[in-house]
Amino acid sequence: MPKVKETEILIVGGGPAGLSAASAAANLGASVLVLERDGKPGGQLIKQTHKFFGSKKQYAGDRGYQIGDLLIEQCRNNPNLEVWTDTTVLGIYEDGVVTAEGQGKHLKITPKKIIVATGASEKMIAFPNNDLPGIYGAGAVQTLMNVHGIVPGKRVLMIGAGNIGLIVSYQLMQAGVEIAAIIEAAPTIGGYLVHASKIRRAGVPILTSHTITEAYGDEGVEGAIICKLDESWQPVLGSEQDLKVDVVCLAVGLSPLTELCFQADCQMKYVPELSGHVPVRSEYLETTRPGLYVAGDVSGVEEASSAMVEGRLAGISAACSLGYGEDIAPKLQAEALAELSELRAGPAGQKTLRGIINLMDKGGVVC
Ligand SMILES: Cc1cc2nc3c(=O)[nH]c(=O)nc-3n(C[C@H](O)[C@H](O)[C@H](O)COP(=O)(O)OP(=O)(O)OC[C@H]3O[C@@H](n4cnc5c(N)ncnc54)[C@H](O)[C@@H]3O)c2cc1C
Known part of the structure; x- marks a missing residue:
């Protein structure tokens, strides 16, 4: 009983x-x-x-x-x-x-x-291969690093420039991980500008009106394609960039x-x-x-x-x-x-x- x-x-x-x-x-x-x-x-x-x-x-x-x-x-x-x-x-x-x-x-x-x-x-977003090993939520990355002392990878694409995306990016940088870029679908940065400025001063691009179109890799993430969004939030043809990263971190709410x-x-x-x-x-x-x-x-x-x-x-x-x-x-x-x-x-x-x-x-x- x-x-x-x-x-x-x-x-x-x-x-x-x-x-x-x-x-x-x-x-x-x-x-x-x-x-x-x-x-x-x-x-x-x-x-x-x-x-x-x-x-x-x-x-x-x-x-x-x-x-x-x-x-x-x-x-x-x-x-x-x-x-x-x-x-x-x-x-x-x-x-x-x-x-x-x-x-x-x-x-x-x-x-x-x-x-x-x-x-x-944590919220997820839909894109091809979003189930590859190496795709994380920002909260999971924080737990991995700050509770267990493990870094998720070597080079990260951060998706989302709200406070969580900015803070976790900065913490990754403090742990010696490179941030390839922070991308944000909205036309403006959502988080506090004091955090964004610190990250930009360290040379990390924060690209607003940008999204991820796919991640790729065999056993895990090897890279991601990002592109610009127009005023109607539609992909701008020809604006694609291929970023070589081993982690895609989602901080999308x-x-x-x-x-x-x-x-x-x-x-x-x-x-x-x-x-x-x-x-x-x-x-x-x-x-x-x-x-x-x-x-x-x-x-x-x-x-x-x-x-x-x-x-x-x-x-x-x-x-x-x-x-x-x-x-x-x-x-x-x-x-x-x-x-x-x-x-x-x-x-x-x-x-x-x-x-x-x-x-x-x-x-x-x-x-
Ligand atoms: C990166 C980051 C930075 C942040 N920075 C700030 C900041 O600077 N200032 C600020 O004020 N806030 C900040 N926040 C937000 C803040 O952490 C949250 O708003 C806050 O933790 C919410 O508190 P909560 O008690 O509602 O939920 P949580 O802190 O999420 O606690 C909920 C608890 O419930 C437990 N639980 C869930 N389901 C069950 C179940 N079925 N049975 C038993 N237990 C369960 C969970 O394990 C968890 O421990 C930040 C958040 C993040 C992710």
Whole structure:
């Protein structure tokens, strides 16, 4: 018989959103269990060696992995909180039972509230031979280099000039890998110009309005053909270039990892500004399935800073709905909402806000 574990709040995913939700709820007195499929909690932060931008309140100036260590430490010292690693949540069922696989065992958990904080997955693009060994996602390259100390190859074509493409290119250069070029289909660079300028100063071309038409090679990538795109995003004939590379790295965006929300029958909506299908939810991050909250990239791809604040908001709201901290919860919720507004005040944040408004307006639940 599978083991049954009871908890007041179950958190799926131990990234910045999940860990922040866990300590916020446990600090108010709720018993919390975090399930993390990886061997170590921290989510994307454990591989991020660069210093974070943003607000001092969300650790700007610290390196990602240091922020991860800090969040883990906050959880470690809390007697109301357990974190189980190497444990993957498999399903959330109608009767409220959650199933998971951990260390070779099938587990059943019966929580009163659930917070899904599963993050996001990398997007792929279609081109001939995109399944050759040597084609990587940028997150995978970061894990390989910064967690396992392995470089993916000798010469890389980076696709995507958003922040992830720029940061991972710079980290590859620091590890002694040559970047043949960074190409970007849009007419402008999407990431921060401070990162782009550093890379250009090192002699790496960043080619906007360019795409990959194919990769080639026998056993693995030996090269890639790129070409220019016109104003209608169509290939310009005769503009093809053949780049000899052994790695093609895709940094073309992330999609919210929402399978569990679909399976739990939350109402879902496609919102381009939030990078894909996301669950419709209230201002306090409760979905249309009562008692199931979301936080972080799963609720719309943003940044670790907003993921941590959303996690805190979801944790406080879930604990408060169980009767914990009712006297201070409204103040804490208002503080978290104000921090989210501050974080979303810039141009990227405005796009997110448009997405959230769109989500709430059409069939959404508004508190
Ligand atoms: C290269 C790069 C640079 C970045 N730079 C910055 C920056 O400078 N500033 C900034 O604020 N943000 C930055 N970000 C973004 C930031 O890392 C993410 O927005 C943030 O990690 C999202 O947090 P999260 O907790 O929602 O998801 P994640 O960090 O992805 O954590 C989700 C966790 O859930 C776990 N999980 C998923 N499914 C299951 C399951 N079924 N069962 C159990 N566990 C599960 C995963 O293993 C993971 O640990 C960067 C991202 C990248 C890739």
